[in-house]
Amino acid sequence: MSKLPVVIVEDDESISENLRYFLELEGFQTHSAGNGKEGLEVIRGLHGACLVLLDLQMPVMTGEQLLEALKSEPSAVRNVPVVVISARNEPPQSRVQAFLRKPIDIEKLLEIVSKLTFKS
Amino acid sequence: MVANPDSVPTQLNADLLMQNCPDGILAFDLNCRYTHWNAAMENLVEMPASRVLGKIAFEIFPFLKEIGEDRHFLEALEGRPSVSRRRPFQSPSTGREGHFEGHYSPVRNAKGEIVGGMAIIRNVSERVQNDVNERFRVLAEHAPFSIQLYRLDGQCTYANPAWENFWISKREELQNYNVFSDPNIDHHGIRGLVTKAFRGEPVTLPDIYYDPASIGKIGRPRWLRAHFFPIQNAEGKLIEIGEVAQDVSDTKALMENEERFRSLANALPQLVWMADPEGYIFWYNQRWYGYTGTTPDQMEGWGWKSVHDPNLVAEVVERWTAAVKSGEPFEMEFPLRGADGKFRAFLTRVNPIRDSNGKIVRWLGTNTDVQELKQTREELSASVDMLRTLNSLGRSFSEQLDLDKLVQAITDVATKLTRAQFGALFYNVTKEGGDTYALYTLSGVAREAFSKFPMPRNTAVFGPTFAGEGVVRSDDITKDARYGKNAPYHGMPEGHLPVRSYLAVPVISRTGTVLGGLFFGHALPGIFTAKDEDFVHGLAAQAAVAIDNAQLFQKAQEAIRTRDSFLSIASHELRTPVTSMKLQTQIMKRSILKEDPTVFSPERVSKMVNQTDRSLDRLARLIDDMLDVSRIQAGKLSLIFEDFALDLLIHEVFERFQAQLAAAKIEVELEIQASPKGRWDRHRLDQVVTNLVTNAIRYAPGSPLKVRIMQLANRAVLEIEDRGPGIAKENHARIFQRFERLISANEISGMGLGLYIVKEIVLAHEGQIWVESEAGQGAKFIVELPLESEVARL
Numbered sequence: 001m002s003k004l005p006v007v008i009v010e011d012d013e014s015i016s017e018n019l020r021y022f023l024e025l026e027g028f029q030t031h032s033a034g035n036g037k038e039g040l041e042v043i044r045g046l047h048g049a050c051l052v053l054l055d056l057q058m059p060v061m062t063g064e065q066l067l068e069a070l071k072s073e074p075s076a077v078r079n080v081p082v083v084v085i086s087a088r089n090e091p092p093q094s095r096v097q098a099f100l101r102k103p104i105d106i107e108k109l110l111e112i113v114s115k116l117t118f119k120s
Numbered sequence: 121m122v123a124n125p126d127s128v129p130t131q132l133n134a135d136l137l138m139q140n141c142p143d144g145i146l147a148f149d150l151n152c153r154y155t156h157w158n159a160a161m162e163n164l165v166e167m168p169a170s171r172v173l174g175k176i177a178f179e180i181f182p183f184l185k186e187i188g189e190d191r192h193f194l195e196a197l198e199g200r201p202s203v204s205r206r207r208p209f210q211s212p213s214t215g216r217e218g219h220f221e222g223h224y225s226p227v228r229n230a231k232g233e234i235v236g237g238m239a240i241i242r243n244v245s246e247r248v249q250n251d252v253n254e255r256f257r258v259l260a261e262h263a264p265f266s267i268q269l270y271r272l273d274g275q276c277t278y279a280n281p282a283w284e285n286f287w288i289s290k291r292e293e294l295q296n297y298n299v300f301s302d303p304n305i306d307h308h309g310i311r312g313l314v315t316k317a318f319r320g321e322p323v324t325l326p327d328i329y330y331d332p333a334s335i336g337k338i339g340r341p342r343w344l345r346a347h348f349f350p351i352q353n354a355e356g357k358l359i360e361i362g363e364v365a366q367d368v369s370d371t372k373a374l375m376e377n378e379e380r381f382r383s384l385a386n387a388l389p390q391l392v393w394m395a396d397p398e399g400y401i402f403w404y405n406q407r408w409y410g411y412t413g414t415t416p417d418q419m420e421g422w423g424w425k426s427v428h429d430p431n432l433v434a435e436v437v438e439r440w441t442a443a444v445k446s447g448e449p450f451e452m453e454f455p456l457r458g459a460d461g462k463f464r465a466f467l468t469r470v471n472p473i474r475d476s477n478g479k480i481v482r483w484l485g486t487n488t489d490v491q492e493l494k495q496t497r498e499e500l501s502a503s504v505d506m507l508r509t510l511n512s513l514g515r516s517f518s519e520q521l522d523l524d525k526l527v528q529a530i531t532d533v534a535t536k537l538t539r540a541q542f543g544a545l546f547y548n549v550t551k552e553g554g555d556t557y558a559l560y561t562l563s564g565v566a567r568e569a570f571s572k573f574p575m576p577r578n579t580a581v582f583g584p585t586f587a588g589e590g591v592v593r594s595d596d597i598t599k600d601a602r603y604g605k606n607a608p609y610h611g612m613p614e615g616h617l618p619v620r621s622y623l624a625v626p627v628i629s630r631t632g633t634v635l636g637g638l639f640f641g642h643a644l645p646g647i648f649t650a651k652d653e654d655f656v657h658g659l660a661a662q663a664a665v666a667i668d669n670a671q672l673f674q675k676a677q678e679a680i681r682t683r684d685s686f687l688s689i690a691s692h693e694l695r696t697p698v699t700s701m702k703l704q705t706q707i708m709k710r711s712i713l714k715e716d717p718t719v720f721s722p723e724r725v726s727k728m729v730n731q732t733d734r735s736l737d738r739l740a741r742l743i744d745d746m747l748d749v750s751r752i753q754a755g756k757l758s759l760i761f762e763d764f765a766l767d768l769l770i771h772e773v774f775e776r777f778q779a780q781l782a783a784a785k786i787e788v789e790l791e792i793q794a795s796p797k798g799r800w801d802r803h804r805l806d807q808v809v810t811n812l813v814t815n816a817i818r819y820a821p822g823s824p825l826k827v828r829i830m831q832l833a834n835r836a837v838l839e840i841e842d843r844g845p846g847i848a849k850e851n852h853a854r855i856f857q858r859f860e861r862l863i864s865a866n867e868i869s870g871m872g873l874g875l876y877i878v879k880e881i882v883l884a885h886e887g888q889i890w891v892e893s894e895a896g897q898g899a900k901f902i903v904e905l906p907l908e909s910e911v912a913r914l
Contacts, residue, residue, distance in 0.1 A: 012696050012699075012700065014697075014734065015700045018703040018704055021707070021724075025707070025718065087691065087695035087699065102696070102698075103699040104699065104702070106703065106706040106710065
């Protein structure tokens with residue numbers, strides 16, 4: 001059984017580092033990006049075969065802008081599963097697989113990530 | 121004389137008799153040729169016998185046929201005697217008139233055959249005269265007025281029965297009455313007139329007031345009017361004087377009433393007139409002529425139409441005609457032209473005056489000047505309208521809390537209602553931080569028409585409005601003493617819309633602050649009235665309240681928005697370090713539960729401790745910033761002063777940031793031109809420099825940073841210049857405001873409080889901070905601090 005890699009798009013280094021450490025500890029393959037633009041490149045590189053953990057408030061390209069940019073991507077990239085992690089109260093307008101509010105409950109994160117990275 | 125002695129019986133006696141008979145005797149033959157014409161006939165007809173004898177009667181006197189006298193000739197020749205009575209006759213030779221009576225009979229010869237006719241002609245003129253006298257007597261005896269006859273010497277010879285009633289006297293008393301002996305003719309001053317009458321001229325005496333008591337009689341005093349007339353005989357010789365007198369008391373009373381009415385009417389302030397039952401005006405009072413400047417000739421009948429408004433006269437005539445026809449009172453208001461050519465409004469009322477039978481005998485009309493009343497009424501109604509308009513405007517204004525829409529609505533309404541070609545509302549908006557902006561709305565003209573001109577300044581024309589001194593209204597501002605006094609334009613700038621009529625009113629808030637000014641213009645002179653002035657004055661008051669409210673509302677809304685955004689930013693900013701720490705503790709907790717020690721390896725623990733430390737620093741800084749803002753807001757940012765050199769502080773900060781600057785690939789170039797020493801709050805200035813450096817790291821990574829320290833007189837100057845994206849000019853003021861960040865909140869973390877706090881700290885040191893930058897050109901922040909501020913000296 002192989003799992004999809006997880007792409008962490010988060011500008012706060014500390015949060016990004018801890019998420020990565022935790023997920024790798026749990027046996028996930030991870031990639032990280034400091035803003036939406038970097039994140040989009042990683043996703044493209046993986047042809048959408050990944051799960052995206054997406055922060056919203058980031059410099060250069062925000063999480064919302066990334067979600068918008070995905071819409072004009074080839075279908076594989078366009079349909080990449082996304083879990084939004086944000087300090088905001090409200091989920092973004094774009095349809096995403098899940099919304100987790102900061103601070104995050106890692107048990108719940110693990111459950112969602114496990115489900116969404118499961119490759120049939 | 122005998123025409124033919126053979127044709128009549130020769131009888132001396134008869135001839136003598138005939139010639140000497142006082143009556144006229146004539147004879148004629150069967151052909152009606154005159155055969156006899158005696159001396160009396162010659163006298164009567166004034167024709168000698170020689171001219172008539174042998175002539176056919178109807179040929180020489182054609183009138184005989186006209187008066188039917190020929191019948192009597194023929195009847196006599198037929199043997200029948202007849203009498204023609206009272207034939208009027210005019211002598212063909214002298215023209216004198218007379219009345220004749222003819223007794224006709226046939227003349228027979230001895231055999232009894234008719235051979236001619238004869239007639240005895242008698243002058244009956246006197247008898248006719250007697251008949252006339254008789255007729256006069258009957259008339260006079262029954263006449264209802266006094267009739268008297270006088271001899272030429274003044275002696276009264278006749279008085280009719282009415283005279284007795286009239287003078288309350290008996291006719292017997294007249295036997296020795298001579299008008300010239302009557303002392304009353306002197307008393308009434310009529311001797312001259314009476315004398316004139318007795319010379320043969322018709323004379324009407326002035327009315328005499330006769331009180332019977334004056335001659336010891338009992339009776340009603342009355343007004344008498346007497347006429348004297350001459351009586352002449354047939355020859356035209358004056359023989360008598362007649363006097364007819366009548367009681368004119370009733371007429372006199374009527375006339376006096378009329379006279380009294382007319383003088384009363386003349387005294388009235390109204391125009392008064394009278395018309396006959398057909399509506400024909402026959403009399404106006406003096407005021408009518410005075411007001412209209414017309415003459416009675418011009419006004420007679422329907423002449424009044426000339427002083428009416430030509431547009432209304434048809435309706436007036438129509439209604440007046442209808443009133444005359446129906447007999448209903450007439451009432452209408454219309455203008456009448458005065459002598460000065462100007463129209464004034466008059467209320468006209470016309471009432472019919474009826475006699476005892478209810479028949480209209482005349483119409484009495486009055487025109488009352490209601491111009492002022494009308495004007496007052498119009499002004500009052502205009503004032504009420506104005507108040508009503510202001511009231512409703514005030515209400516609709518106060519409902520509008522959107523300032524932009526409100527000022528536009530005020531400008532539009534005011535421009536429309538003052539009939540201005542264009543209007544403008546200049547108003548000041550004070551933003552948070554005390555900066556004031558002058559904005560304006562326009563009505564009636566495109567914004568481009570004004571966009572090239574500077575804002576109106578405190579010139580002689582505009583000054584009073586912006587100083588809140590009151591309304592400025594001018595029929596022609598270009599002729600106003602205040603116009604054109606200020607450089608550089610000395611009047612309107614070239615290309616400005618032409619303005620002659622000018623109206624400006626300050627908009628003053630309830631606290632007395634001048635919020636702005638309403639300005640109205642028109643290219644034609646004399647457009648704005650005192651009423652407009654009152655109106656805009658009232659409107660400005662309503663507008664001031666509404667603008668005040670809208671601004672307060674806007675401020676309140678801004679405050680709410682600020683609070684909301686503060687809460688949202690603060691929540692986000694606080695959550696980020698908390699998220700980081702929470703992740704760590706959860707990972708550790710899970711690790712403990714799973715009895716997996718990996719997480720607690722020395723490398724990992726050391727990393728986590730550093731992360732936690734940074735997170736806590738960040739939290740502490742956020743909390744400090746928030747507290748600083750609270751202090752600033754409350755005016756409680758207190759400084760602790762100490763003496764130190766600015767360059768030392770700069771060194772400290774940059775040493776502290778060495779690692780971070782290196783990480784951001786920023787090369788720092790320190791240029792210390794001086795080492796200014798001053799009395800400042802070290803901790804707070806550290807905060808200022810830290811903030812500026814942090815901004816550079818955040819916004820301008822990968823480019824060199826130039827730091828310069830200088831001293832200009834008693835001021836220390838710090839310049840920090842980056843090569844980052846720069847800041848557009850319009851944002852220079854804004855970045856120092858609370859929660860202002862050039863890049864939207866989504867993009868860069870931080871509360872946006874930094875420069876605001878920095879500015880407040882610098883201001884607290886009585887210094888200045890500003891930015892010199894253009895988009896894409898990097899940014900230079902300059903901090904200028906007095907070496908020793910007033911506050912520091914305390």
